[in-house]
Amino acid sequence: MDVTPILESLNDAQRQAVTAPAEPTLVIAGAGSGKTRVLVHRAAWLIDVEGVSPQGLLAVTFTNKAAAEMRGRIEALLDMPVNHLWIGTFHGLAHRLLRRHWREAELPQNFQIIDSDDQLRLIKRLLKNLEIDDSRWVPREIQYFINAQKDEGLRPKHLDDDGDPNRRQMISFYKEYEEVCARGGLVDFAELLLRAHELWRDNPELLAHYQRRFQHLLVDEFQDTNAIQYAWLRLLAGKEGVPFVVGDDDQSIYRWRGARVEHIHQFQKDFPSTSVVKLEQNYRSTATILNAANAVIANNNSRMGKNLWTDGADGEAIKMYAAYNERDESDFVIGRLRDWIDHGNVRADAAILYRSNAQSRVLEESLINAGIPYRVYGGLRFFERAEIKDALAYLRLIANRDDDSSFERVVNRPTRGIGARTVESMRAYARANSCAMWRAAGAIASDTLTSRSANSVLAFLNLIERMARETSGLDLQDQVDHVIHASGLVDYFKKDKGEKGETRVENLLELVSAAKSFEPDPAEEMSPLDEFLSHAALESGEGQADAWEDCVQLMTMHSAKGLEFPLVFMCGMEDGLFPHQRSIADPNGLEEERRLCYVGITRAKETLYVTFAEQRRLHGMDNFSQPSRFIAEIPDEYVEEIRPRVQVSRPMGRASGLSRRQSSIAPGDDIGIRLGQRVRHGKFGHGVILNCEGQGAHARVEVNFETAGTKWLVLSYANLDLM
DNA sequence: TACTATTTAATTTTT
DNA sequence: TTAAATAGTA
Numbered sequence: 001m002d003v004t005p006i007l008e009s010l011n012d013a014q015r016q017a018v019t020a021p022a023e024p025t026l027v028i029a030g031a032g033s034g035k036t037r038v039l040v041h042r043a044a045w046l047i048d049v050e051g052v053s054p055q056g057l058l059a060v061t062f063t064n065k066a067a068a069e070m071r072g073r074i075e076a077l078l079d080m081p082v083n084h085l086w087i088g089t090f091h092g093l094a095h096r097l098l099r100r101h102w103r104e105a106e107l108p109q110n111f112q113i114i115d116s117d118d119q120l121r122l123i124k125r126l127l128k129n130l131e132i133d134d135s136r137w138v139p140r141e142i143q144y145f146i147n148a149q150k151d152e153g154l155r156p157k158h159l160d161d162d163g164d165p166n167r168r169q170m171i172s173f174y175k176e177y178e179e180v181c182a183r184g185g186l187v188d189f190a191e192l193l194l195r196a197h198e199l200w201r202d203n204p205e206l207l208a209h210y211q212r213r214f215q216h217l218l219v220d221e222f223q224d225t226n227a228i229q230y231a232w233l234r235l236l237a238g239k240e241g242v243p244f245v246v247g248d249d250d251q252s253i254y255r256w257r258g259a260r261v262e263h264i265h266q267f268q269k270d271f272p273s274t275s276v277v278k279l280e281q282n283y284r285s286t287a288t289i290l291n292a293a294n295a296v297i298a299n300n301n302s303r304m305g306k307n308l309w310t311d312g313a314d315g316e317a318i319k320m321y322a323a324y325n326e327r328d329e330s331d332f333v334i335g336r337l338r339d340w341i342d343h344g345n346v347r348a349d350a351a352i353l354y355r356s357n358a359q360s361r362v363l364e365e366s367l368i369n370a371g372i373p374y375r376v377y378g379g380l381r382f383f384e385r386a387e388i389k390d391a392l393a394y395l396r397l398i399a400n401r402d403d404d405s406s407f408e409r410v411v412n413r414p415t416r417g418i419g420a421r422t423v424e425s426m427r428a429y430a431r432a433n434s435c436a437m438w439r440a441a442g443a444i445a446s447d448t449l450t451s452r453s454a455n456s457v458l459a460f461l462n463l464i465e466r467m468a469r470e471t472s473g474l475d476l477q478d479q480v481d482h483v484i485h486a487s488g489l490v491d492y493f494k495k496d497k498g499e500k501g502e503t504r505v506e507n508l509l510e511l512v513s514a515a516k517s518f519e520p521d522p523a524e525e526m527s528p529l530d531e532f533l534s535h536a537a538l539e540s541g542e543g544q545a546d547a548w549e550d551c552v553q554l555m556t557m558h559s560a561k562g563l564e565f566p567l568v569f570m571c572g573m574e575d576g577l578f579p580h581q582r583s584i585a586d587p588n589g590l591e592e593e594r595r596l597c598y599v600g601i602t603r604a605k606e607t608l609y610v611t612f613a614e615q616r617r618l619h620g621m622d623n624f625s626q627p628s629r630f631i632a633e634i635p636d637e638y639v640e641e642i643r644p645r646v647q648v649s650r651p652m653g654r655a656s657g658l659s660r661r662q663s664s665i666a667p668g669d670d671i672g673i674r675l676g677q678r679v680r681h682g683k684f685g686h687g688v689i690l691n692c693e694g695q696g697a698h699a700r701v702e703v704n705f706e707t708a709g710t711k712w713l714v715l716s717y718a719n720l721d722l723m
Numbered sequence: 724t725a726c727t728a729t730t731t732a733a734t735t736t737t738t
Numbered sequence: 739t740t741a742a743a744t745a746g747t748a
Contacts, residue, residue, distance in 0.1 A: 063737045091738045115738080189738045224737085257736065356734050358740090378736080415724070538738065558735045580734055596735080619733060620739040 006044050006077065010037075017277040018042045020244070022050070022216075024237075024271035026264065027246040030308045031293070031602035032284030032564065035246050036066075039218055040073040042244055043085070046216055048078060054085040058236070059218040061089055064539045066220055066562075086214070090229050091189055092538055094196035098187070099526055099534075104206060105199045108185040110400050110530060113537035117384065118405050119143055119188045125408060126176055129431050137169065145170045146177055150190035151226045151258035153197065183436060184404045190228075197232045211238045222247030222267070226258035234270060243271065249304045250297050253558060253596045255588070264304065282308045284564050284605050286315025292608075292634045293601040299633055300591045308602070317640035318608045320631065325615040326359075326572075330366040332611060332642075333569050337372060337552060340567055340607075347373060351553040351565040353600050355578035359571060360554050367552065377555035382541030387493060387504040388511055392536055394487045395480065398468045399529055402436040411437075414492035417456040426457075463487070476528045477516035484508045514541075557600040568604035570597075573612040573628040597630045610634075614677070615688065624678070624688060679703060679720040 007015055014034055017027045018041045029035035043059060046052040061067045071087045086093065095113065098105050114122065123139045123146075149159065156175040161168035181187065187195065200207040217237055219225070222245040225233070237243045245267060252261040268274045282290055290308045297303070323329035333352060341347060352363055352374075360376055367374045382388060390413055393406035400406075412418045425448060430440035438461075445457040467486050471479040484490050493504040518535065520528040553565065557578075572578055578597070583589030601608065612627045677689045687703040703720075 061737090065737090089738065095738095113738095116736085192738080221737090253735075254737080256734085358733080361739090417724095419724075540738080556735065559737095577734095582734065592735095617739075 003045075003049055006041055006048060010034075010041065011281055013277055013279050013281065014038050014041070017279070018045050020275060020277065022242045024242060024267070024274040025244045026222075026267055026274050026276045027244070027279060028264075028276065028304055028306055029246050029248055029279040030282060030306055031248065031251060031599070032282040033279035033308070034283060035248070035279065036070065036073070036220070038279065039220055039244075039246055040070060040077060043070075043074045043218060044077045047082070047085075052216055054082045056213060056215045057085055057218065058093070058214040058216070059085070059087040059220070060093060060233070061087070061220040062224055064089055064092070067092070070220070089538070090225075090232070091192050094192040094232070095534060095538060096524070097196050097199060098192065099524060101199055101203075101206060104203050105195050107187065107195070108400075111185045111187050112396055112400055112403055112406075113192070113534050114181075114186050114188050114405060115384070115537050115540065116143070116189065117389070118186075121409070122180060122186070122405050123173070123177060125404075125427075126173070126180055129427055130176065137173070142170065142173050142177075146174050147188075147190045148258065149174060150188075150194045151228055153194060153228045153231055155194075180404070183434070184402050185400055186403065186405065193226075193228045193232065197228055197235065200232070200235050207235060207238075210236060211241060215240070215242060217241055217243045217245075219243065219245040219247075223249050223252040223261045223264055224254050224259040225263050226260060230260070230263045230266070237271075243267075248306075250300070250306065250595055251561065251599050253561065253592060253599060255592050278304075278306055280306055280308055282310045282602075285310065285602060286313060286606060288315045288317060288638045289601060289604050289608055292318055292638045293598050295635050295638075296594060296601065296630055296633045297598040300594055302591075315606060318610060318634065318638050319642050320639050321609065321611040321642040322627070323611055323613045326362045326613045326617060327366075329571060329611050329613045330363045333363065333571065333609070334366045334370045334372065336569075336609065337567075338370065341372070345567070347550045347552045349565055350567040350569075351555065351560065351563070351603065352569045352571060353555060353557045353560050353603065354571045355557060355580060355596075356572075357556060359577075363554060363571065373549055373551045374554055375549075375551040377553065377559045382507075382510070382514075383536045384540050385504075385507055387489065387507050388536075390489055391480070391484050391487070391508055391511055392533060394464075394467070394483050394489070395529060396533055397438075397464055398471065398483070399527070399533060401438040401464070404430070404437045407437040407441075410487070411441075411460060414488045416460060416488075418453065418460060422453045422457065476518060476520070476532055477512055479529060480515040480532075481512045484511065557596050557603075560603050561599050564603055564605055566605045567607045567609075568600075569609045569611065570600050571611050572616070573610050573631055574616065574625040575628055576623070576625050577616070577618075578628050579630070594630060597628075677722060679722055681720055 007018065010018060011034075014037065017025065017038050020042075027035075027038060029038065039059070043057060046057060047054055059067075059070055061070060067087050067089055071082070071085070074085070074087075075081055086096075088096070098107060098111070102109050102111065120139055120143050123142050124134065127134045127137060127139060127142075149155075156171055156178060159167075159171045159174070161171055181191070200210065214236060217233060219233065224247070233243060247264060249261050249264050252259060255261070268276070285293075285308075287310050290310055294307050321329070321332050323332055337350060340350060354360065354363075357378065364374065364376065383392070390410055393403075393409040396403050396406040397410065408423065411423060425444055426437055426440045429435075429444050429448075430437050433440065433443075441457050441461060445454040445461070463486070467483055470486070471482050474482065490505055490508055493501045493508070495501065496504065515532060518528075518532050520526075520531045524531055526534075557570070575584070579590055579593035583593045610631055612631065613625075615622055615624050617623070678686065679689060680686050681703070689703055
């Protein structure tokens, strides 16, 4: 067996990981150190060299994208398709198990998956049913509570209210929610994982079967596993299994979603024979960028400890720009971007990163003004669009009449004279008789309702039945095509004037082609429609279809994880924004923000800009802020400050700008001032510099004083103190 | 039922 | 500021 292709391109540490013996292995893989490569080569090594059957391997990721990439790269490396290799997301694999063993999992065969949006609607509906004031009990918080419990593997029966009435109410909502889901055959994301775990836990023979089958477990982004995912892995690994997990404790940025970095430590306790391999050589960034990242993350406690290095060049300094306000910041970014593009670079190689989505607005405006094409990541995804969800709801209702979520979604969409009151009486009936809306609708239509609304309701029921009849036996795409028309959705959106309606109709037609290109897996014992619906829930589709054009990339630092760009701007580096206000007080929160900063810095391959605004309009109010503490954590030697456009004097060194050191401004003094600089005047008190002009002894500044208003002052006389 | 005025709240988001 | 959700009105 020639192992050259699998090993030749690897460095020592990577090779050590890839060829590790069949024992639990923990790979700590720094940013850009070849994490995916190690996973891919490990799989190839096991199959090609160790002779493990592809069927004996299970590879788990968090995103569909990562799963697809891994499969593609393994196949490329082995030069053959590996169809029987299970690669998927935690949710995808859990789903597969539940479909196969729906009976043991105590689920109806045609259970449907609901996404977070469906889940939230369902909770709101539930509150209405219980006649609960949803300003006192916020649906989002209930949703968060339920998911947090499920992420921890807890059912209502495991929960204790500790005498806390608030908690007690939450638990009862959780219980209610479960009952509604059970009645409708609905499974949310967290439920997929929890059920799959219980399936194995409660069916030892089944578990034994999978334990025998999957000897080798490959896990990507291990630092992001939540309790239930980890428990699931541990069950599967049992005593004999060989988990091979790859992660980076420094890139754990999803604690708020249940991810627990601690699993990295726990893993070594649970599998005492674990060997640890650290990948620290970085192939992405310049030494300067890596040193900066290392320095920042070194401020965190409780790390595994790791230092990225490269045998490449130092590269250019990190550029820091202190903007006057967010407008100035974005103008600066766009100016630099223009230069860069003018030098023959590709727009798509540049990324603008920010902490929160709201920051994109100003940047977008500047980009539009400058005529630079851009793309914002993280918008609504295809399957999340309202019109698509409408169409899917019809399809789901055809597949499962008991799906109340879908029923309520489309019962009056397009409007067909079934108003809130009618729906309300259906709800009441359904609640009183513990039955689905579908049956309630039938019952009250023949009973309680006025003939007019009864007719409307019957028409709706007939419509669904008719569509079910007419589409049975059709190909998937014909089913979808038929439904979007017969339901009246297409006509309904056509009526919408302007571009919006057009886009919606286009999207609906796009859904038909999505169905057309969808390839059901013959191994799954589901109808193609059920499979398509599950696919739609589990894989919400790409953000935007037109990923073609060469665009500057805008995204949050969270969404940037895993990506890399030659040119990166980190914008809005201000305390309060980044680290975010809501994380600053809590040490754990702050450390997570710092990890996010680490993620951001390590996205850059060659050039990194960090910018902050001294003044920023947030929620319609002007706020003054200090540069992010993370900026101060980057050693001076790696940073070059970019001068403001106004030439008052030299920009103050970083030390003076970022520390509390005070200094008086004297004429001719080299230590100058910047726009946004806070100052104090003997008579006018505290203020902020808005504008500057002139040089040396003639230099004047415009200062906005907190109490005295805005004034122009001659620097040499004003005797301002820098604050 | 649909449109308009008012109120409210404001990280990050795989699946 | 603004977007979304709700309440009120035609």
